[in-house]
Amino acid sequence: MTRMTKATEVTGDLSPGVIPRSPIAKTRLFFKLHWHRGAPGQATPDWVLNFCYSMWLAAFAFKLVGSSWDMSWHFMWLRDDLAPPHLINTVGTVIIMVLVAIHSYTGMGADRRSLRLMQIGLVVFLIAAPLDVINHRVNGLDLTAWSPSHMMLYIGTGIMQAGVIMGWLKYAKPGRLRTGVLIGLWAFFLENTFFPNGQQEYGILGLRAWERGTPEAEPELLNFAANQIGHPVDRVAVEYFTMPIDDWVYPLWGIGVMALIFALARHTTGFRWAGTTVAAAYLAYRLVMWPLLLGMGFPVSVVPFYLLAVGLAVDLAFRIGRGHPMLTAGAGALLVTAFGYGMLWVQSQFRPWILGDAHTESAPPVAYWTAAVCLVGVGVLWAAAGPGTRAMNSVLEKRRARAA
Numbered sequence: 001m002t003r004m005t006k007a008t009e010v011t012g013d014l015s016p017g018v019i020p021r022s023p024i025a026k027t028r029l030f031f032k033l034h035w036h037r038g039a040p041g042q043a044t045p046d047w048v049l050n051f052c053y054s055m056w057l058a059a060f061a062f063k064l065v066g067s068s069w070d071m072s073w074h075f076m077w078l079r080d081d082l083a084p085p086h087l088i089n090t091v092g093t094v095i096i097m098v099l100v101a102i103h104s105y106t107g108m109g110a111d112r113r114s115l116r117l118m119q120i121g122l123v124v125f126l127i128a129a130p131l132d133v134i135n136h137r138v139n140g141l142d143l144t145a146w147s148p149s150h151m152m153l154y155i156g157t158g159i160m161q162a163g164v165i166m167g168w169l170k171y172a173k174p175g176r177l178r179t180g181v182l183i184g185l186w187a188f189f190l191e192n193t194f195f196p197n198g199q200q201e202y203g204i205l206g207l208r209a210w211e212r213g214t215p216e217a218e219p220e221l222l223n224f225a226a227n228q229i230g231h232p233v234d235r236v237a238v239e240y241f242t243m244p245i246d247d248w249v250y251p252l253w254g255i256g257v258m259a260l261i262f263a264l265a266r267h268t269t270g271f272r273w274a275g276t277t278v279a280a281a282y283l284a285y286r287l288v289m290w291p292l293l294l295g296m297g298f299p300v301s302v303v304p305f306y307l308l309a310v311g312l313a314v315d316l317a318f319r320i321g322r323g324h325p326m327l328t329a330g331a332g333a334l335l336v337t338a339f340g341y342g343m344l345w346v347q348s349q350f351r352p353w354i355l356g357d358a359h360t361e362s363a364p365p366v367a368y369w370t371a372a373v374c375l376v377g378v379g380v381l382w383a384a385a386g387p388g389t390r391a392m393n394s395v396l397e398k399r400r401a402r403a404a
Contacts, residue, residue: 019047026051038107040115049171052109053181055099056164060188062092063157068289071145071198075206075242075299078221096122096160103167110167117163125156144244145196154192161189169268179269186265186274187281193261194282194304200250200364201301203242209299210238212359216299248367255310255340256374260381262314263332272315279311302347302363309343310336326383333379341371 020026030048044052066089073085100118103110110118132149144150165185172178209216215238217225226237262275271277286303294300313335320335321328350362 023051023055034106034108037105040103040107040110040112042107044108044171046173049109050177052099052102053164053168053172055095057181057184057188059092059095059099060161060185062095063089064092064188064191064285065289066090066092067195069293069298071195071202072293072298072300075202076216076221077218078224093125100160109171110163111170114163114167114170117159117166119163121156121159121161121163123156124159125153128152128156144241145199146245146249150196154195157192158189161185161192165189165268179271182269183265183271183274183277183281186261186269186278187285190258190261190265190278190282191285194254194258194307197250197254197304198301199245200243201304202299203245204361204364205301206242206299207235207239208360210242211235243365246367247365248370250364251341251344251366251368251370252374252377254304254307255336255344256377258307259310259314259332259336259340259378262311263318263382263385266314266318272319275311275314276308277311279307283308302361304347306340306343306347306363309339313339325385329379329382329385332382333375336378337371337375340374341368 020029026047030051034048066085066087068085070083070085070089073083077083100122102108103115103118107115128149132153135147135149165182168178168181168185172181206216215222217238221241222233222238225241226233229237229240231237231240262278265278266272266274283303283305290300290303314332317328317332317335320331344363344366345368348361348363348366351358351360354362
């Protein structure tokens with residue numbers, strides 16, 4: 001064996017022809033060449049970086065499918081800890097645990113800040129999972145997606161995803177691959193943040209199904225929900241577990257908060273249509289899952305088509321602003337509110353326009369007075385984002401200088 005070959009094996013700086021295609025073979029090669037302890041920020045060969053973050057995408061995909069099926073599952077049956085959706089989600093969690101362990105031990109593919117976010121997010125998620133089980137054991141049915149234990153699951157996942165986005169931003173080379181992976185990561189981040197709104201999207205169809213005499217929920221679930229409030233199985237009991245969230249929550253979360261995510265995606269990728277692309281990617285997934293769930297006999301939800309208008313509004317605001325923060329903030333507030341609420345209203349009319357008096361809906365109930373709150377909130381938060389980011393970076397730079 002030549003001295004050059006030995007050096008290649010040690011550094012892992014392999015030519016493309018030497019890198020195996022099989023994920024299992026790549027994993028073996030990685031552990032052979034790089035399984036040694038290192039501080040965060042270790043030099044990472046391109047093939048290791050790409051393989052590692054492709055596994056992050058795979059892990060988030062497992063969690064995405066599992067959580068989507070889980071939401072539908074619980075509008076049909078009572079909770080089951082070993083339900084297939086939970087097992088699929090667990091596969092993604094196990095992959096994440098392995099990835100965080102690798103980043104932590106080798107120091108490759110993540111700097112200190114991104115690694116801390118990955119670790120903290122995983123810890124929050126692992127604490128939330130048993131708490132959620134205990135919550136269901138003590139309190140029984142907890143279908144609302146906005147409960148504290150459920151929120152901890154989303155928050156933990158979101159913190160992990162933020163760490164992965166930061167790590168990829170720091171180490172990936174500029175180009176189409178970097179942008180494409182960022183778009184995918186932001187689409188996962190969007191789905192995780194938007195997920196609680198599924199309560200209303202599944203709930204309104206579940207309520208209408210009961211009203212027309214074809215309930216989606218099994219009798220056991222209906223009886224359980226009714227018993228929790230000491231009620232017979234009637235509309236009040238069904239509405240108790242299908243639509244427990246106030247009508248003002250859905251539009252503020254779905255338009256105002258999602259607009260902030262689209263803006264972050266646009267800012268970090270530099271891609272002029274990032275918001276629209278992230279929205280389209282998420283909607284494409286929802287449109288694939290919809291017939292799959294229906295074909296398996298599970299409840300389906302309304303699809304938030306209005307998100308495409310919100311993403312487009314964000315992209316147009318950045319083009320109008322042309323690097324002027326206050327102009328971008330003003331344009332963003334106006335366009336996001338007009339496009340988002342306008343398209344949500346149009347979507348809500350699909351049922352009467354297309355289906356007439358059919359006993360179903362094309363959007364959840366919406367409190368349109370929240371448009372004023374969204375207008376002010378988006379404008380203020382966007383305007384504050386620039387100074388806030390600069391102040392935070394200044395603090396971090398001072399800390400790094402003191403540490404040095």
